[in-house]
Amino acid sequence: MDQDRRTPGRGPAPAVLPFDRFRDHLFHDPSLGLWLDVSRIRFGSDFFTTMEPRIQAALAEMAALEGGSIANPDEGRRVGHYWLRAPELAPEAALRAAIEETNARILSFAADVHAARVRPERSARFSRVLVVGIGGSALGPQFVASALGTPADRMQIHFFDNTDPDGIDRTLDAIGDDLGATLAVIISKSGGTKETRNGMLELEAAYRRLGLSLGAHAVAVTGDGSELDRYATKHGFLARFPMWDWVGGRTSELSAVGLLPAALQGLSIVEMLQGARETDEATRSKEVPRNPAALLALAWYSATGGVGRKDMVLLPYKDRLELFSRYLQQLVMESLGKRLDRQGKEVFQGIAVYGNKGSTDQHAYVQQLRDGLDNFFVTFIEVLRDRAPSRGVLEVDPGVTTGDYLDGFLQGTRKALTESGRESITITIDTVDARAVGMLIALYERAVGLYASLVGINAYHQPGVEAGKKAAQEVLDLQAKVLAALGASAGRALSLAEVAKAAGTDDVETVFWVLRHLAANPERGVAREVPQGGSPFDATYRLAR
Numbered sequence: 001m002d003q004d005r006r007t008p009g010r011g012p013a014p015a016v017l018p019f020d021r022f023r024d025h026l027f028h029d030p031s032l033g034l035w036l037d038v039s040r041i042r043f044g045s046d047f048f049t050t051m052e053p054r055i056q057a058a059l060a061e062m063a064a065l066e067g068g069s070i071a072n073p074d075e076g077r078r079v080g081h082y083w084l085r086a087p088e089l090a091p092e093a094a095l096r097a098a099i100e101e102t103n104a105r106i107l108s109f110a111a112d113v114h115a116a117r118v119r120p121e122r123s124a125r126f127s128r129v130l131v132v133g134i135g136g137s138a139l140g141p142q143f144v145a146s147a148l149g150t151p152a153d154r155m156q157i158h159f160f161d162n163t164d165p166d167g168i169d170r171t172l173d174a175i176g177d178d179l180g181a182t183l184a185v186i187i188s189k190s191g192g193t194k195e196t197r198n199g200m201l202e203l204e205a206a207y208r209r210l211g212l213s214l215g216a217h218a219v220a221v222t223g224d225g226s227e228l229d230r231y232a233t234k235h236g237f238l239a240r241f242p243m244w245d246w247v248g249g250r251t252s253e254l255s256a257v258g259l260l261p262a263a264l265q266g267l268s269i270v271e272m273l274q275g276a277r278e279t280d281e282a283t284r285s286k287e288v289p290r291n292p293a294a295l296l297a298l299a300w301y302s303a304t305g306g307v308g309r310k311d312m313v314l315l316p317y318k319d320r321l322e323l324f325s326r327y328l329q330q331l332v333m334e335s336l337g338k339r340l341d342r343q344g345k346e347v348f349q350g351i352a353v354y355g356n357k358g359s360t361d362q363h364a365y366v367q368q369l370r371d372g373l374d375n376f377f378v379t380f381i382e383v384l385r386d387r388a389p390s391r392g393v394l395e396v397d398p399g400v401t402t403g404d405y406l407d408g409f410l411q412g413t414r415k416a417l418t419e420s421g422r423e424s425i426t427i428t429i430d431t432v433d434a435r436a437v438g439m440l441i442a443l444y445e446r447a448v449g450l451y452a453s454l455v456g457i458n459a460y461h462q463p464g465v466e467a468g469k470k471a472a473q474e475v476l477d478l479q480a481k482v483l484a485a486l487g488a489s490a491g492r493a494l495s496l497a498e499v500a501k502a503a504g505t506d507d508v509e510t511v512f513w514v515l516r517h518l519a520a521n522p523e524r525g526v527a528r529e530v531p532q533g534g535s536p537f538d539a540t541y542r543l544a545r
């Protein structure tokens with residue numbers, strides 16, 4: 001039997017879709033400036049009726065979550081990112097006051113920095129921002145900076161989003177002589193993430209080389225009392241902004257995590273919050289055809305069978321939205337990628353997300369989308385406004401502009417995919433501005449939450465990410481023993497097996513990896529010698545200093 005026919009309300013692949021289907025399913029909200037077309041997902045005519053009780057249950061769960069229920073029971077936490085843009089909805093007056101006070105403080109701090117009332121140790125004013133963070137503490141600010149940033153911004157922004165020393169050096173080189181005029185924004189909800197801590201220590205060393213202190217150039221965004229919070233207090237950071245336990249990292253862009261960097265850049269955080277707030281209002285609707293987040297969640301359900309059978313390929317035809325798919329990778333995959341459902345049954349859920357931008361990606365992998373494995377659905381994002389009107393019109397062919405080409409390529413690819421039976425969704429927005437960015441973030445936050453309810457999983461925890469961190473710590477602990485073993489050998493070269501034995505481990509493979517890495521970095525002082533004609537496993541190692 002055709003796999004698609006096993007999914008409730010699943011329709012056949014029509015060769016040519018009638019205009020009526022497009023017209024009947026097209027969502028449009030003129031005040032939001034949002035269109036959503038799900039007509040090229042192959043749901044059958046009874047799909048929405050069949051799913052109605054389940055989507056109503058999902059909407060009811062979402063209403064309870066917004067009302068302050070413990071929506072993340074595993075961590076015993078409430079889920080409050082919707083309150084960030086509607087503080088009056090916060091279940092307690094103290095929470096509302098905390099949100100309002102923080103947003104006001106972000107604006108006044110940014111104004112003080114811009115007016116040089118808050119100044120660096122030696123330079124006249126701060127001219128650059130360096131965000132140090134990872135995951136939810138970097139992806140949102142990176143997406144927003146790339147969507148809205150211009151060379152005319154109040155401050156240019158840079159990122160340390162990894163513990164890659166070469167990446168850190170490259171960013172410091174880009175900042176160059178301006179490091180003394182750079183404001184570091186260290187972001188970590190938990191305050192204990194090693195990549196972020198390492199980036200901060202590298203930065204501290206870089207300031208020190210200039211005779212400057214990190215504290216006089218840094219602010220922290222973190223949970224109250226965290227390791228980072230204590231460090232910031234001890235080292236006299238310029239300011240500290242809160243990160244609350246009821247805001248998840250992947251839904252934190254509209255908290256201080258995203259608002260502070262954006263405000264420092266000079267972007268309109270008020271408009272971003274407004275776009276999200278209005279989208280939240282629209283996506284609370286119980287009328288599914290009027291609710292774009294419910295339509296999206298149901299379209300995903302139809303396309304993936306509710307079991308992640310298909311990947312989500314994001315194709316915004318707009319350079320400014322190129323990082324949206326990277327941002328959504330965390331939001332969607334960390335929220336939906338779960339082994340267990342809420343009853344504890346093994347389900348191995350998830351939807352894989354990838355994509356960059358059109359038409360660029362048409363010249364990379366669209367060949368496979370059109371002709372190869374049918375294991376995906378595309379989400380096109382169309383932006384109606386081509387460019388700032390002040391830039392004028394250039395015809396590259398008679399009556400045709402570069403923007404017409406971009407739109408033509410989007411429509412052409414959408415059509416070509418339909419012809420080969422591939423499914424797609426299209427989101428259309430007017431323009432990429434702060435309001436639209438807030439809208440897109442809020443739209444996907446809610447769609448992910450509703451989809452998680454439809455498939456019965458907790459979208460707000462991430463039990464799987466700890467395993468890799470723990471295993472990494474074990475490698476570093478073993479490395480210390482390896483170095484101690486080499487140090488104790490009094491300059492005598494040791495074989496791999498001898499090092500492992502002296503380090504007290506049977507895990508020879510990890511010892512091999514550790515030694516290979518150390519020996520490749522001469523400044524670490526581990527010399528490696530491979531005998532003539534021998535294999536890498538015959539190498540011996542000793543401390544070279």
Ligand SMILES: O=P(O)(O)OC[C@H]1O[C@H](O)[C@H](O)[C@@H](O)[C@@H]1O
Nearest residue numbers: 135136137188189190193249465
């Ligand atoms: O903000 P932090 O506490 O430093 O966390 C950064 C990231 O770390 C973990 O890997 C989590 O899975 C992410 O959800 C989080 O965004």
